[in-house]
Amino acid sequence: MRFTSQTSSDGVTERHFTLDEIPGVLWTPEGARGIRPLILLGHGGRQHKTAPHITSRARRYATEGFAVVAIDAPNHGDRPQDEEFGRIAARMRAGMAAGENPSELVAGMHGYLARQAVADWQTVLTAVQHLDQVGAGPVGYCGTSMGCGLGIPLISAEPRIRAAVLGLLGVHGLAEDAARITVPVQFLVQWDDQMVPRDQSLALFDALASPEKTLQANPGKHGDVPPYEVDSSLRFFARHLN
Amino acid sequence: MRFTSQTSSDGVTERHFTLDEIPGVLWTPEGARGIRPLILLGHGGRQHKTAPHITSRARRYATEGFAVVAIDAPNHGDRPQDEEFGRIAARMRAGMAAGENPSELVAGMHGYLARQAVADWQTVLTAVQHLDQVGAGPVGYCGTSMGCGLGIPLISAEPRIRAAVLGLLGVHGLAEDAARITVPVQFLVQWDDQMVPRDQSLALFDALASPEKTLQANPGKHGDVPPYEVDSSLRFFARHLN
Numbered sequence: 001m002r003f004t005s006q007t008s009s010d011g012v013t014e015r016h017f018t019l020d021e022i023p024g025v026l027w028t029p030e031g032a033r034g035i036r037p038l039i040l041l042g043h044g045g046r047q048h049k050t051a052p053h054i055t056s057r058a059r060r061y062a063t064e065g066f067a068v069v070a071i072d073a074p075n076h077g078d079r080p081q082d083e084e085f086g087r088i089a090a091r092m093r094a095g096m097a098a099g100e101n102p103s104e105l106v107a108g109m110h111g112y113l114a115r116q117a118v119a120d121w122q123t124v125l126t127a128v129q130h131l132d133q134v135g136a137g138p139v140g141y142c143g144t145s146m147g148c149g150l151g152i153p154l155i156s157a158e159p160r161i162r163a164a165v166l167g168l169l170g171v172h173g174l175a176e177d178a179a180r181i182t183v184p185v186q187f188l189v190q191w192d193d194q195m196v197p198r199d200q201s202l203a204l205f206d207a208l209a210s211p212e213k214t215l216q217a218n219p220g221k222h223g224d225v226p227p228y229e230v231d232s233s234l235r236f237f238a239r240h241l242n
Numbered sequence: 243m244r245f246t247s248q249t250s251s252d253g254v255t256e257r258h259f260t261l262d263e264i265p266g267v268l269w270t271p272e273g274a275r276g277i278r279p280l281i282l283l284g285h286g287g288r289q290h291k292t293a294p295h296i297t298s299r300a301r302r303y304a305t306e307g308f309a310v311v312a313i314d315a316p317n318h319g320d321r322p323q324d325e326e327f328g329r330i331a332a333r334m335r336a337g338m339a340a341g342e343n344p345s346e347l348v349a350g351m352h353g354y355l356a357r358q359a360v361a362d363w364q365t366v367l368t369a370v371q372h373l374d375q376v377g378a379g380p381v382g383y384c385g386t387s388m389g390c391g392l393g394i395p396l397i398s399a400e401p402r403i404r405a406a407v408l409g410l411l412g413v414h415g416l417a418e419d420a421a422r423i424t425v426p427v428q429f430l431v432q433w434d435d436q437m438v439p440r441d442q443s444l445a446l447f448d449a450l451a452s453p454e455k456t457l458q459a460n461p462g463k464h465g466d467v468p469p470y471e472v473d474s475s476l477r478f479f480a481r482h483l484n
Contacts, residue, residue, distance in 0.1 A: 189457075191457070206433075211461065212461075212468070213461060214458055214459065214468075215457070215459040217447075217456065217458075217459070218455070218456050219453065219454075226454070226456075231477070232477075235477070
């Protein structure tokens with residue numbers, strides 16, 4: 001794990017790193033020492049590890065004492081794009097233009113990325129938990145849209161993750177992994193989501209095996225999640241990871 | 243407004259009162275003086291103003307600085323039952339036994355009670371806001387199941403109510419009043435509610451005209467709302483009434 005920059009402001013230290021070929025960012029409370037709960041932040045499709053809503057959420061969590069890590073998903077952000085991804089992305093765009101079922105096209109893309117993404121997160125998690133200011137404390141995952149599509153295979157495979165905020169995605173391609181998830185989940189739905197049919201969102205919530213799960217639905221389109229859901233997620237993680 | 247008893251414990255003062263023929267309870271922080279936000283608590287069917295979940299919720303809100311008032315709904319708790327109520331209740335039981343649509347039967351009962359309940363709440367609200375330790379501050383309403391069925395007509399008629407926690411009820415008989423409600427709403431749904439069909443719950447959430455509304459759904463039956471929803475409602479009221 002090679003740290004390439006470190007800055008601190010408003011009580012939060014932000015350190016960029018690369019681990020193998022994975023570029024990432026770690027946020028911790030300034031001057032943090034010793035074990036603390038860790039939250040993994042998964043970004044959305046065509047976004048990257050320092051998209052504004054990722055950075056602001058990470059800083060909010062770190063202000064409350066959490067360590068937070070975000071990485072670029074495969075073929076996203078500072079990572080190179082491979083040929084197969086290019087073919088799948090072109091196929092997805094063409095399919096959408098031709099009126100094919102977008103849920104199926106999106107699920108195909110997520111399925112392709114998930115194998116690498118799960119391995120990346122597991123590598124990063126192990127490395128970050130070796131840092132003095134993080135340690136092997138409880139771990140949460142937060143990701144919606146593509147962050148949910150890659151998060152569900154991760155959580156189903158990774159027993160270190162004990163609570164998750166997910167959502168803004170339908171059940172397509174995810175039912176089996178979702179049925180293996182039993183940790184507490186907060187699941188976000190945008191009631192007027194133009195990209196995810198409501199019944200498919202509700203079906204993904206249904207598919208989660210977690211005895212404790214809360215669906216939180218707000219009016220508005222895919223990108224209109226209200227800011228108070230960040231506070232709600234913070235209290236959820238505080239309840240389960242502290 | 244005639245106070246009939248007063249006790250204080252754990253920092254909360256509980257005072258029973260009658261106003262006209264309405265029996266009620268007022269909870270305030272012990273030693274409270276001056277204006278504070280007020281929450282009206284509406285109980286469920288066949289319950290009363292000091293049902294355990296009402297009392298514990300009221301004390302929790304009062305501990306955080308709110309004034310809280312609960313009253314017996316018409317024909318409930320310490321209030322006499324009228325003949326018409328007896329006929330409607332008998333008709334409801336018979337209809338349910340005969341397999342009639344329970345949503346319709348319940349809506350008929352709520353419709354009968356609502357006229358009196360709305361007038362009762364408005365009288366009590368005016369009187370409570372004249373008390374020194376409450377005053378004319380911002381007002382919220384919290385009621386699910388029958389508390390939602392009587393609350394929706396109340397909120398649609400009462401501009402002093404600025405935020406509401408509702409739910410555990412379907413749209414039957416409530417669509418018109420719901421369409422007049424524009425204040426922020428937290429709307430609870432029990433995902434496996436044996437008394438309220440899921441699609442009718444979602445339709446009532448849809449019918450609310452509030453630009454800010456959040457549907458919060460948890461697994462389990464009608465009575466299984468998880469305890470963290472009380473905390474969530476508290477933060478919701480704090481956000482909108484403080």
